[in-house]
């Protein structure tokens with residue numbers, strides 16, 4: 001049974017993909033009211049539930065956190081990543097709703113609609129108190145031209161506004177295509193009549209509009225925040241509302257929600273909504289449906305496509321990656337068992353068609369498989385990179401355009417404290433993975449099952465002696481390959497069996513004079 005806890009109000013209809021599937025139990029209850037958090041495999045949230053490290057510690061079975069919306073600033077993504085928990089969101093399900101809400105806020109702000117509405121309801125008729133401004137011909141400054149910013153720009157242009165944009169990741173081509181003016185931040189501050197922010201809340205964007213930067217705006221500017229509380233500093237806003245530099249402010253989001261203690265709500269020129277950007281039937285259905293489908297993919301063992309902490313990959317893309325993923329896991333596990341020593345760095349080199357796939361995913365998969373042999377915690381592609389770095393293991397990925405004779409290959413080199421080891425493998429369509437070289441010895445074997453690696457001197461009789469000892473212990477050899485670099489030098493043997501070998505057999509083999517090293521490997 002896969003158990004899902006839905007902590008915030010999420011559209012029940014949108015949960016349909018999960019409700020229709022078998023062996024999934026869905027409980028709709030706030031985390032604060034649930035006593036047995038440990039039983040859940042998935043957690044669904046919107047912006048209200050704070051997914052802290054402490055909460056995750058109470059949920060040791062948690063595998064996936066689904067944010068039915070865009071912003072993940074209420075989730076400690078770094079901790080989730082460390083714990084190997086996938087975090088997904090619904091990136092575009094609420095774009096239109098939020099853009100429409102922002103536009104409604106802008107129109108309300110310049111025409112004083114909320115204030116006029118209150119006044120009329122108080123049986124007043126003060127037409128001269130609510131004289132507004134036209135949007136036509138004004139300059140709207142958009143900070144952050146992502147999904148929402150772009151939709152907002154389209155709406156502003158339809159109202160005859162000039163649209164100026166600051167977004168450090170915006171290309172000239174894209175701004176021309178959308179028909180907006182690309183500016184640097186200072187220019188936008190100096191020129192815009194209305195400034196609206198549409199970035200995520202990050203270390204860089206926290207307080208982006210602050211005492212200093214708001215001071216550079218035009219006198220009489222309107223400011224709008226329908227993205228995240230904190231992108232516009234609330235204390236600075238109060239200062240500039242008080243001295244009249246800022247004419248009006250529209251806020252859908254606050255530094256603390258609900259905003260019980262902020263002075264901002266005392267200003268007549270401030271209009272506010274309670275984080276309603278995404279609160280439409282359509283957006284809620286979209287986001288719940290999007291994340292439910294993703295979680296179902298996860299349950300079915302398929303690739304999720306909207307993960308915040310995994311390389312994004314479609315099912316189609318994963319089909320191409322899958323054979324190399326298997327090969328990488330086999331090599332990672334083999335090397336970890338073979339090299340029983342602390343490791344300093346891991347280098348993985350891709351060649352041929354292996355170099356054309358999503359290599360970042362495969363590299364993480366290999367590292368996860370390597371670390372799994374050494375650590376007794378949940379390790380997967382989500383946390384492999386972080387855990388390796390925390391343990392001082394450097395990992396390097398190289399993509400080569402050389403051709404060493406294989407249509408594809410993957411070479412993993414591990415620098416340990418005492419020695420360096422290296423394995424090269426290839427994936428042959430319809431035939432599977434093959435290891436073609438171990439520490440420079442050419443060989444050819446299928447990396448699977450109960451294996452025995454033997455390093456020995458290349459003298460007559462070794463194979464016979466090994467066979468005799470195994471025979472004496474009633475061990476049947478399933479496959480056997482040998483490889484050497486030169487006649488009479490060092491050589492290796494790779495054997496596979498139907499059952500694991502026990503220690504007395506390994507000791508007996510090690511006692512043979514011509515044998516240098518013996519290692520049983522389970523793949």
Ligand SMILES: NC(=O)C1=CN([C@@H]2O[C@H](COP(=O)(O)OP(=O)(O)OC[C@H]3O[C@@H](n4cnc5c(N)ncnc54)[C@H](O)[C@@H]3O)[C@@H](O)[C@H]2O)C=CC1
Pocket residue numbers: 069070071091094095098143144145146147148149166167168169170198199200201204205226227228252253275276277278279
């Ligand atoms: N009020 C509400 O209910 C909702 C609020 N949001 C908020 O809106 C934000 C934006 O959403 P989307 O447009 O879907 O995200 P997006 O990821 O499509 O766009 C964000 C844009 O911000 C830009 N950006 C990042 N750092 C920047 C910086 N320092 N200066 C200027 N631009 C920067 C990025 O390049 C990107 O183009 C979300 O992160 C979320 O916090 C989203 C949905 C609903």
Ligand SMILES: O=C(O)C(=O)COP(=O)(O)O
Pocket residue numbers: 046047048068069070071072094275276277278279
């Ligand atoms: O999607 C977002 O980032 C939002 O801010 C929407 O928040 P909500 O899901 O309405 O609590």
